[in-house]
Amino acid sequence: MVCNGHGPANSLRFYYPYLAPKASGNFCRHTTVDDFSAFFRLLFLTGGFLTLFISLQKESATEYVILIQAIVLGSCLLAMSMHFATVLVSLELVSLSGYVLAGFAFNKQSSEGSMKYFLMGTVATACLVYGVSLIYGISGTLYFSTTQFVDALIASSSALILIAAVLILAALLFKISAVPFHLWAPDVYQSSPTPVVAFLSVVPKLAGIALFIKIVLAFNLFGQAAIDWRMVIAAFSITSIVVGNLSALAQTNPKRMLAYSSIAQAGFLMAGVATLDLAGIRATLLYAAVFLLMNLLTFTALYFFEKWKPLPAMSDFAGLGRVAFIPSLALVIGLIALTGLPPTAGFTAKLLVFSSLWNAWADSGLTLILILFIVGLINTVIALYFYLKIPYYLFLKETPAGTASIKISITGNLLLLILVVVIIWLFLNPGLLMGWINRITFVL
Structure with a gap:
């Protein structure tokens, strides 16, 4: 059945489109290739291409190009992810590359900004890992694209689900530089090379938004979640x-x-x-x-x-x-x-x-x-x-x-x-x- 967006029931079904994706999954069904991920992948590739176009003459180091490509790859995988293990690996690929890229000005101020980015990112990763471990304990699966996941969360304690969801969302809020996980952004933006800032301000942020949409819709449980x-x-x-x-x-x-x-x-x-x-x-x-x-x-x-x-x-x-x-x-x-x-x-x-x-x-x-x-x-x-x-x-x-x-x-x-x-x-x-x-x- 295809959701057409008409009526409350169909609107609720839209929120969880990953139970039966249009295209077959890849990497042991850890990712899916669908229109949603294709839309974001085009945005990530555009951001990466334009960043390299404006900065490659100055930042001609091979490492610079590899880091940009690594973040684009990780962002694409985040938009395609259907499994929390893939989310963790992809998010770390984006984050670790971003920490290095933020210090590419090679001066004291840039290093300080990169270190603040790294320290806050470490806390965000810890929150994500703990939240995912709670979800695995509740549902018995790391797929957030199965009926097993939905049924287990519906039957579980809303307090425990809230704790797990808040921990996972904390990591995503860090990635999109939303309050209260925003403190790294001003120093990194001010101290990093401007092409790097341009890239970090769009590609990782939009990757976070793509995953944010998928995770929120998963936790919404067709509108049956105890939490609004x-x-x-x-x-x-x-x-x-x-x-x-x-x-x-x-x-x-x-x-x-x-x-x-x-x-x-x-x-x-x-x-x-x-x-x-x-x-x-x-x-x-x-x-x-x-x-x-x-x-x-x-x-x-x-x-x-x-x-x-x-x-x-x-x-x-x-x-x-x-x-x-x-x-x-x-x-x-x-x-x-x-x-x-x-x-x-x-x-x-x-x-x-x-x-x-x-x-x-x-x-x-x-x-x-x-x-x-x-x-x-x-x-x-x-x-x-x-x-x-x-x-x-x-x-x-x-x-x-x-x-x-x-x-x-x-x-x-x-x-x-x-x-x-x-x-x-x-x-x-x-x-x-x-x-x-x-x-x-x-x-x-």
Whole structure:
């Protein structure tokens, strides 16, 4: 039976699409190849390719390329995983490669950021292992894609399931840099090379979101779980949005500001999942694709500025819009998209998330979903202040005397313009991407 998303029963069945995947499993049925994983694999490959494209000339070391490829491979396996053993191995492949990549600037500050990333990651891994061990004790299986898993959890103590689920979700919240497992992000973003930050801010985060969706839907047990996971996810989403945006307000370093904004973006990525309905999941998938594009655009433009000279403060961008128009335009479009304003795809993605929240509240009457909707709207307005600081300095401040024109390669400018066009085009015509997302079917 294929879920068509109509009616409460079919909507609930959507939440657990892995009982009978469309395509045959691989690696002893530890992974599955389906439209859901294919969607995320395309995002991961795009992120890896663009990162290597903008940075390979500078970071030509073989180790750099291998680490990028290792994270892409681990992320693809996470999106395909149906078994907790595969989840553990894939997550460690992503994490260990990320720890090394974060220290690729080879200086004291970068090493400190990498060490903080490693220490917090170790705690997250310990939580995951302990949570998985509890689940194995409860269900007798590491497959979260079998009826044995579902039946065992339905029959088990809700308190024990809650402990196991919280431990597992803690590891996923670390991977997507959501509150309260976000403390590593600002230091890593500020100290690591910008192409590395661009990559770490999208590929591991979206891999975490893909796995987050699968694990949450598994624990939801067709809506028969004793715990209302909508409330749990909404609480984490609200906290991440508020803490991320309020912390970003106080930042003067552009990369540190983007680190805190990325924490808030994790909250918006979780917001669609908090609805636990078909529209919310689809909105999350669109937001994930758009987030990849707008984050890569923003960090790529920032990287081209930094190749000219270090820009540790937002005030250092004063007047540079007049001497480097294309990267300035790209940076402005990227920041507008992150804010969620037209004419960018960020507006479309955020609109769908808000629409799914409103409809979920209308259907369920859950107060926390309404609070999440209101908090998201308010924080979108708050984000205007810190996101538009850089455009303000770029175009409304005088250029310092003696500032030379910033020379960027033709391929660099072309890449920025292509990303700008794609982001604006997806605002004007989101149907192609949404058509693909809507065709993702789940066979039960």
